Amino acid sequence: xxxxxxxxxxxxxxxxxxxxAALLLGAMxxxxxxxxxxxxxxxTSKVVAKAEGRVVAFDGTEDAKLxxxxxxxxxxxxxxxxxxxxxxxxxxxxxxxxxxxxxxDPGTAVLLPLDPDRSARRLRAALHRRRGxxxxxxxxxxxxxxxxxxxxxxxxxxxxxRAVLDLRGTLDATGxxxxxxxxAIADEIAGAANLVLGKAAGTPFARLRGLDPTYFGxxxxxxxxxxxxxxxxxx
Amino acid sequence: xxxxxxxxxxxxxxxxxxxxAALLLGAMxxxxxxxxxxxxxxxTSKVVAKAEGRVVAFDGTEDAKLxxxxxxxxxxxxxxxxxxxxxxxxxxxxxxxxxxxxxxDPGTAVLLPLDPDRSARRLRAALHRRRGxxxxxxxxxxxxxxxxxxxxxxxxxxxxxRAVLDLRGTLDATGxxxxxxxxAIADEIAGAANLVLGKAAGTPFARLRGLDPTYFGxxxxxxxxxxxxxxxxxx
Numbered sequence: 001x002x003x004x005x006x007x008x009x010x011x012x013x014x015x016x017x018x019x020x021a022a023l024l025l026g027a028m029x030x031x032x033x034x035x036x037x038x039x040x041x042x043x044t045s046k047v048v049a050k051a052e053g054r055v056v057a058f059d060g061t062e063d064a065k066l067x068x069x070x071x072x073x074x075x076x077x078x079x080x081x082x083x084x085x086x087x088x089x090x091x092x093x094x095x096x097x098x099x100x101x102x103x104x105d106p107g108t109a110v111l112l113p114l115d116p117d118r119s120a121r122r123l124r125a126a127l128h129r130r131r132g133x134x135x136x137x138x139x140x141x142x143x144x145x146x147x148x149x150x151x152x153x154x155x156x157x158x159x160x161x162r163a164v165l166d167l168r169g170t171l172d173a174t175g176x177x178x179x180x181x182x183x184a185i186a187d188e189i190a191g192a193a194n195l196v197l198g199k200a201a202g203t204p205f206a207r208l209r210g211l212d213p214t215y216f217g218x219x220x221x222x223x224x225x226x227x228x229x230x231x232x233x234x235x
Numbered sequence: 236x237x238x239x240x241x242x243x244x245x246x247x248x249x250x251x252x253x254x255x256a257a258l259l260l261g262a263m264x265x266x267x268x269x270x271x272x273x274x275x276x277x278x279t280s281k282v283v284a285k286a287e288g289r290v291v292a293f294d295g296t297e298d299a300k301l302x303x304x305x306x307x308x309x310x311x312x313x314x315x316x317x318x319x320x321x322x323x324x325x326x327x328x329x330x331x332x333x334x335x336x337x338x339x340d341p342g343t344a345v346l347l348p349l350d351p352d353r354s355a356r357r358l359r360a361a362l363h364r365r366r367g368x369x370x371x372x373x374x375x376x377x378x379x380x381x382x383x384x385x386x387x388x389x390x391x392x393x394x395x396x397r398a399v400l401d402l403r404g405t406l407d408a409t410g411x412x413x414x415x416x417x418x419a420i421a422d423e424i425a426g427a428a429n430l431v432l433g434k435a436a437g438t439p440f441a442r443l444r445g446l447d448p449t450y451f452g453x454x455x456x457x458x459x460x461x462x463x464x465x466x467x468x469x470x
Contacts, residue, residue, distance in 0.1 A: 151416070
């Protein structure tokens with residue numbers, strides 16, 4: 001089946017206590033787009049964080065930036081100049097603990113949502129309440145990677161969707177068991193959405209339509225993707 | 236603009252000296268699909284490797300597997316049981332040097348293409364020759380990641396497409412310079428394609444239609460994504 005990835009631009013700014021479901025549905029209505037069972041809604045962490053009031057004062061100094069990063073981190077893995085590779089309180093390994101200084105209101109910084117899986121579940125429930133639809137939700141942020149240049153968007157929270165598709169035990173076309181087949185579909189969905197979002201364009205939502213029905217289920221980024229420390233060869 | 240991701244199933248097996256462009260176009264014709272300027276064709280490394288004769292005898296023993304992995308590696312970063320985290324001759328950091336034992340003919344293993352950027356350029360040129368179209372090509376393989384559970388498909392070769400989109404210097408919506416904005420679009424494209432491919436289904440190709448025109452250009456995974464050792468905080 002074809003997969004269709006559609007950007008949903010937002011005409012208004014998101015403020016604290018903003019109702020993301022209402023904003024998304026309003027934007028969709030204006031664009032003549034719909035939401036249906038089996039769609040996946042992708043939303044960037046920044047608008048989720050803004051709606052949840054995860055915005056703090058920031059005076060623009062390096063000292064203030066480093067203090068913010070440390071307060072959001074459980075551990076600093078590497079330092080280079082003012083770059084920190086951090087382990088956040090969620091267990092994510094990322095740059096500068098996800099503290100976001102771009103596309104923020106003057107004098108402010110935006111932090112990551114406290115519990116992005118919960119944020120995803122809330123948006124999913126609100127969409128069900130308002131339109132009766134059963135959709136997956138993915139909350140994304142932009143992460144660097146070890147060993148590969150360039151950032152990609154990954155999932156930091158999911159709801160109604162598997163984070164990892166477990167194909168272990170599945171036979172390949174020749175009848176042998178597949179290897180290395182726990183696929184992080186939530187991260188692939190996040191990257192697919194980012195291809196249509198554009199960094200500066202005020203487009204925090206995307207809708208994916210046409211994903212395989214087996215992708216849906218009770219996933220969690222915290223449980224299924226964040227590696228336990230003792231399973232990690234690089235920590 | 237909407238992005239459309241379409242799987243292209245292949246009804247026949249790929250053999251050494253197989254003509255990938257002919258196989259792809261034949262499959263598209265049968266499916267009633269077309270290829271146009273501005274499309275991106277994604278193809279898995281396995282069929283590229285098979286067509287290039289990168290298939291070796293493999294007796295199924297652990298010793299033979301480890302010998303293959305070592306011969307394909309420049310360096311071993313980590314060992315756990317029979318898992319090796321390797322740096323391949325290309326500079327990729329992956330599991331078991333990309334030596335592929337699933338979906339292979341009995342008694343054989345499939346290695347990575349020798350120069351996947353070149354393989355992508357060849358397929359792009361062949362499609363231009365046969366249909367006069369100007370497309371991007373991405374060759375993908377499945378890699379694990381540090382710190383995140385689950386594998387994703389990433390780009391190991393590109394042609395006619397930027398591997399990394401450089402947005403540094405671009406102003407955000409508030410007029411400040413964007414940070415962390417070299418986006419590895421080739422990897423996001425690889426992941427998007429994998430969402431429609433399915434591991435065991437004999438679908439090695441996908442077509443992406445609707446990508447932003449600024450994504451096209453003279454990219455290279457080897458040059459643009461493989462991190463130089465001295466730029467890498469985790470090697």
